[in-house]
Amino acid sequence: MAGLSIAYNLREQNITLFDKSWRPGGRVSTRIHDNYCFDHGAHYLSVNHSVLQLKELINKLNIANEIEIDFATNFLKNKKTKKKIIIGKNGMNSIPKSIFENISLNNYFNTKIIKIEKNKQGAYTLFSEKEEFENFDYVLICIPYLQSKELSSNLIDFSKIIYEPSYDPIHTIMLSYKSKNNINLSGGLYLHRDVSFFMNQNLKFENLIDECWVLNMSSEYTKTNIDIDDKTLEKYAQTIFENAFKIKNEIRFIKSHRWLYAQTNISYNSLSKKYWINSKDNKIFLTGDWVLGKSLSDAWSAGEKLSHYIKNLLI
Numbered sequence: 001m002a003g004l005s006i007a008y009n010l011r012e013q014n015i016t017l018f019d020k021s022w023r024p025g026g027r028v029s030t031r032i033h034d035n036y037c038f039d040h041g042a043h044y045l046s047v048n049h050s051v052l053q054l055k056e057l058i059n060k061l062n063i064a065n066e067i068e069i070d071f072a073t074n075f076l077k078n079k080k081t082k083k084k085i086i087i088g089k090n091g092m093n094s095i096p097k098s099i100f101e102n103i104s105l106n107n108y109f110n111t112k113i114i115k116i117e118k119n120k121q122g123a124y125t126l127f128s129e130k131e132e133f134e135n136f137d138y139v140l141i142c143i144p145y146l147q148s149k150e151l152s153s154n155l156i157d158f159s160k161i162i163y164e165p166s167y168d169p170i171h172t173i174m175l176s177y178k179s180k181n182n183i184n185l186s187g188g189l190y191l192h193r194d195v196s197f198f199m200n201q202n203l204k205f206e207n208l209i210d211e212c213w214v215l216n217m218s219s220e221y222t223k224t225n226i227d228i229d230d231k232t233l234e235k236y237a238q239t240i241f242e243n244a245f246k247i248k249n250e251i252r253f254i255k256s257h258r259w260l261y262a263q264t265n266i267s268y269n270s271l272s273k274k275y276w277i278n279s280k281d282n283k284i285f286l287t288g289d290w291v292l293g294k295s296l297s298d299a300w301s302a303g304e305k306l307s308h309y310i311k312n313l314l315i
């Protein structure tokens with residue numbers, strides 16, 4: 001989202017987008033199969049998020065719905081509320097996908113950048129494992145902080161960066177049932193000490209027949225069980241879920257996914273009051289959700305802020 005925000009805000013410039021993945025959206029990730037669909041990265045946008053530009057763009061492109069759901073603010077303490085959320089039509093990834101399709105830019109997917117070098121003329125060359133891409137005036141790196149640090153350590157003096165943001169990992173579990181369970185909540189927090197979040201997926205995908213759920217393990221649990229094997233983790237999460245809702249039906253599908261850099265724990269801006277990290281020649285910039293916080297709107301805002309600065313540099 002940070003990269004797309006920049007591509008959108010600097011769309012008059014000649015921009016090339018590189019992504020190691022086969023699709024746009026990063027941690028906004030939707031899996032669609034015949035019987036099951038899951039948003040197993042970002043679940044929704046908060047209705048009261050403060051990013052006007054993202055709101056306007058989503059409305060203009062007509063790519064999301066605002067819905068009201070029954071939500072447990074604390075399942076363990078039996079606290080419930082009606083919650084308004086914004087979800088992508090046909091899953092969350094349809095938001096970045098549509099934004100990407102509406103900006104025309106050179107793009108290379110399945111292209112992981114592994115090295116960046118400055119040439120004698122002062123322009124930058126990007127290297128993937130197979131190819132070189134030459135002659136860039138600016139390189140804007142929009143990936144989790146630790147990965148961007150690794151990628152730019154030959155270009156930015158990180159000994160000068162005293163405040164470093166941090167991330168928490170999250171194990172997510174996708175599970176589905178062929179028969180309907182009798183659950184009167186669409187989602188919530190604190191299902192269990194080790195499961196921090198759960199959300200029904202049928203409210204997002206109209207034609208979904210199976211009952212599908214996504215669970216997020218707590219970051220504390222994930223940190224202490226970072227290398228747990230998939231089967232043990234999946235069984236543990238399933239047992240917690242089924243005990244909480246007294247489920248007797250058999251599952252049709254279960255799969256876990258580990259997000260190493262899931263959520264910002266402490267943002268860069270809260271520590272440094274700065275909005276990006278840059279090289280001495282002001283040509284390499286690092287941004288992402290970690291600059292401002294841990295949400296899609298933070299990622300978008302961080303990209304928007306950096307774009308305004310770059311626009312001024314180009315005048």
Ligand SMILES: Cc1cc2nc3c(=O)[nH]c(=O)nc-3n(C[C@H](O)[C@H](O)[C@H](O)COP(=O)(O)OP(=O)(O)OC[C@H]3O[C@@H](n4cnc5c(N)ncnc54)[C@H](O)[C@@H]3O)c2cc1C
Binds near residue numbers: 041143151299
């Ligand atoms: C499980 C989970 C649940 C969440 N729930 C919510 C939620 O409900 N609401 C919400 O607002 N936010 C939520 N978030 C957070 C939200 O997803 C992120 O804040 C946001 O998507 C981050 O965007 P970004 O652009 O900063 O980074 P990313 O989404 O991580 O994007 C980075 C991109 O860079 C690419 N990349 C990385 N390295 C390279 C490389 N070397 N070369 C080329 N490309 C590279 C990646 O493929 C990716 O596309 C959740 C996150 C997770 C993991």
